[in-house]
Amino acid sequence: MAPERTPLSPVPQASEGDEAGAAQLPVRRDAERMRELLPAIEPERRLNDWGRSERIEGLLDRTMIEFFYRYWFRCDVEGIENVPAEGGALLVSNHSGALPPDAGMIAKAIREEHSRPRPLNITVEHFFKGYPGFSMLIPKVGCVAAHPANVHRLLYDERQLVLVFPEGRKGTEKLFKERYRLRRFGRGGFVEAAMRAEAQLVPVCVVGAEESMPVFAQANLLRRMTGLLYFPITPTFPWLGPLGMLGYLPAKFRIRFLEPIDTVQMGPDPASDKGLVQTVAQEIRARIQENLHEMVGERRSVWLG
Amino acid sequence: MAGVSQKDAPITEDESPAPAHRARRVLVTGLSTYWGGRLAQALESHPEVEAIIGVDNRDPTRELTRTEFVKVSNQHSLIQRIVIAAEIDTVVDSRLVVDSVTTAPRLAHENNVIGTMNILAACTGRDSPVKNFIFKSSAHYYGCEQDDPAFFTEDMRRPHPPRTRIERDIVEAETAVSEFADRSPHVTATVLRFSNVLGPHLLTSHARMFSLPLVPMVLGFDPRYQFVHEDDVVRALEHAAFNRLPGTYNVAADGVLALSEVIGLLGKRPLPVLPPWGTGALAAPLRRLGFRIPDEMVNQLRFGRGLDNRKLKATGFTYGYTSREAVIRFGEHLRLHPVLRGSEREFTYEKEVEEFLRWSPHVRRTDRGTEEPFGI
Numbered sequence: 001m002a003p004e005r006t007p008l009s010p011v012p013q014a015s016e017g018d019e020a021g022a023a024q025l026p027v028r029r030d031a032e033r034m035r036e037l038l039p040a041i042e043p044e045r046r047l048n049d050w051g052r053s054e055r056i057e058g059l060l061d062r063t064m065i066e067f068f069y070r071y072w073f074r075c076d077v078e079g080i081e082n083v084p085a086e087g088g089a090l091l092v093s094n095h096s097g098a099l100p101p102d103a104g105m106i107a108k109a110i111r112e113e114h115s116r117p118r119p120l121n122i123t124v125e126h127f128f129k130g131y132p133g134f135s136m137l138i139p140k141v142g143c144v145a146a147h148p149a150n151v152h153r154l155l156y157d158e159r160q161l162v163l164v165f166p167e168g169r170k171g172t173e174k175l176f177k178e179r180y181r182l183r184r185f186g187r188g189g190f191v192e193a194a195m196r197a198e199a200q201l202v203p204v205c206v207v208g209a210e211e212s213m214p215v216f217a218q219a220n221l222l223r224r225m226t227g228l229l230y231f232p233i234t235p236t237f238p239w240l241g242p243l244g245m246l247g248y249l250p251a252k253f254r255i256r257f258l259e260p261i262d263t264v265q266m267g268p269d270p271a272s273d274k275g276l277v278q279t280v281a282q283e284i285r286a287r288i289q290e291n292l293h294e295m296v297g298e299r300r301s302v303w304l305g
Numbered sequence: 306m307a308g309v310s311q312k313d314a315p316i317t318e319d320e321s322p323a324p325a326h327r328a329r330r331v332l333v334t335g336l337s338t339y340w341g342g343r344l345a346q347a348l349e350s351h352p353e354v355e356a357i358i359g360v361d362n363r364d365p366t367r368e369l370t371r372t373e374f375v376k377v378s379n380q381h382s383l384i385q386r387i388v389i390a391a392e393i394d395t396v397v398d399s400r401l402v403v404d405s406v407t408t409a410p411r412l413a414h415e416n417n418v419i420g421t422m423n424i425l426a427a428c429t430g431r432d433s434p435v436k437n438f439i440f441k442s443s444a445h446y447y448g449c450e451q452d453d454p455a456f457f458t459e460d461m462r463r464p465h466p467p468r469t470r471i472e473r474d475i476v477e478a479e480t481a482v483s484e485f486a487d488r489s490p491h492v493t494a495t496v497l498r499f500s501n502v503l504g505p506h507l508l509t510s511h512a513r514m515f516s517l518p519l520v521p522m523v524l525g526f527d528p529r530y531q532f533v534h535e536d537d538v539v540r541a542l543e544h545a546a547f548n549r550l551p552g553t554y555n556v557a558a559d560g561v562l563a564l565s566e567v568i569g570l571l572g573k574r575p576l577p578v579l580p581p582w583g584t585g586a587l588a589a590p591l592r593r594l595g596f597r598i599p600d601e602m603v604n605q606l607r608f609g610r611g612l613d614n615r616k617l618k619a620t621g622f623t624y625g626y627t628s629r630e631a632v633i634r635f636g637e638h639l640r641l642h643p644v645l646r647g648s649e650r651e652f653t654y655e656k657e658v659e660e661f662l663r664w665s666p667h668v669r670r671t672d673r674g675t676e677e678p679f680g681i
Binding site: 033034037038039040042044045046047049050051126127129130131132133134135136139140144145147148149150153 | 451452453454455456458461523524525526527529559560561562563566581582607608611613614615618619627629
């Protein structure tokens, strides 16, 4: 019962593609012009147009994220130079943990290690917009609904960094015994979005998140009763109540950013080639899986790295 | 090949808007609504507009100097006669009801769907002089849903069929307009979708909500809101009348605010009392208590809405206010309102007086273009 999504706004190329070569230049100028027309930032405001609040984000960063990043998970970061310093880029990562710690750690890694840190927009399920509490908090800390139009605007018009978990909830639902086995990468929608937005694709591997919150079982009846996406049984949840969602074990984190894939070099309008989209999606999945195996193989201890 | 050359012709026109498209003889429908009146006042200040004719089934509510008012219901044959007789080149349809508490549902349907149909019928026909048709629509066209994009662009449709009556009516009216545009290629049809309007002179459901000492919110939700100042609405209608803008345009000021931010800017306190589940069911008893919450507002209070306003800006339109500034202005009005209440002169339309002023040979007419009517 996947809801019918609104169609993605057509990129100028697609609609005016009559004269293929000649149309290229004015279209580029068009995109620049549309970027100039984006609303100016009002410095008096504490929120941006997406609802992101620097104040709340900073507060969370100084308290929880800082503690987890530095002392609890002791994150090691490799290949941070693979995150482009400018232009739109779509980061693609593996996903795990009932309340996934990976997104926050990746955002923090970019803030801490990158020479030109930029805010990271984390795509989340539409579910969160409809759930009280989450709906209020999630946009404030830099999460946006994973709507293709949102991703396109962020990548193409605002030229920002976007993080996507193509496994989606299939990744966070999976049990401890299935750790580091990547699920299906959706329908390749994320590749299409990056191609349309002429953005780079940066695969990201996270090791440690699976052990930080092992999910032993999924309680389907309780899930239906609470209306949540899933109802995991972890060492601390639901025993310690909602706070148990934060009961991470101190596994050692390693985050590896892989070499970016440039979608601009794939010829004109690669997004319309479904075969190419699927090939690129599988290629990215294979690279992440391969690197995950390598990283898990190198790891001597789950807790010490 | 004939098809190709036909297709080429409007494109060249597109690049250099011919002066022929500028509105000279304008018909404003819904003259007695706030928007119709404001627009007619604005048009009166342009000396190059030869004729401004307003139709409505009620008397005008704003003072006008040279606009001619014809009291007529939404009968297409009568309106068509006016259109042809006065050689109207631009029709601005500003009648649309977008707030379901201001009008009874049946009347709103009559006005929004049947009325639009009749106005469109009055503008069709081989010998129709109409070249521009401007339709004031609403962002309620998009609705507010959980799986909406953060910024609607004009080519997006709503993800789910409309749930409330007023939204259904708006979608139906817009469908009629787009069919009209397809049928009549010689007419430039412009649809302007306005986001929530805020301003000192307009009493909407949101304005009423914001004037409460404690502003109710749905518990656990902080929806995104985008506003447009009332002056910008009039300017956008004017802009559409004087430029050739085929297609649909979102009209919403820069900046999308969170509801909590809006309440902060107004200097009020939030009151998160509406339950997150069953908000719609609670609206019914609250309505009986006198809190008139329109159906279409319930989802907006949960999910909010943002619009991409760049298409209209690309045509050269600039907004006078950002969303934030519109809210601040509105806050100033709320604080001033108790002081100024009752001091503003009410305008009542007297048919005989207006006709005397317009037609009597004894009235000395100065240059109308620069004359400002009283009371603005």
